Amino acid sequence: MKPEDTVCYCFHVTQRKIVNFIRVHRPRRASQISECGGAGTGCGWCIRYLTRLFEASQAAGTGAADDLSADDYARGRAAYIRAGKGKPAPGAIPLPPEEETA
Numbered sequence: 001m002k003p004e005d006t007v008c009y010c011f012h013v014t015q016r017k018i019v020n021f022i023r024v025h026r027p028r029r030a031s032q033i034s035e036c037g038g039a040g041t042g043c044g045w046c047i048r049y050l051t052r053l054f055e056a057s058q059a060a061g062t063g064a065a066d067d068l069s070a071d072d073y074a075r076g077r078a079a080y081i082r083a084g085k086g087k088p089a090p091g092a093i094p095l096p097p098e099e100e101t102a
Ligand code: FES
Pocket: 007, 008, 009, 010, 011, 039, 040, 041, 042, 043, 044, 045, 046, 047, 088, 089
């Protein structure tokens, strides 16, 4: 994932915005990242990734840097939603067509 990639599809929050939020506001718990544009408070798909960013910031003083592609992340989110594990917030980025997630 790159800084400009969307992490929270429900509230259109990029990785850059989250990393900057963590750097500036220094949340004490990962759940406080929800104060960054509501990230993580919709379908729940991005919570695991938000937690990863939080833990990376605690360990190294930075956020980001991983080998997950934005496409794989988007496919994982589509599968998560289609499996009924979460409901996207109103106004969320739509799922890709089903054949693209196979
Ligand atoms: S993608 Fe973040 S709450 Fe749905």
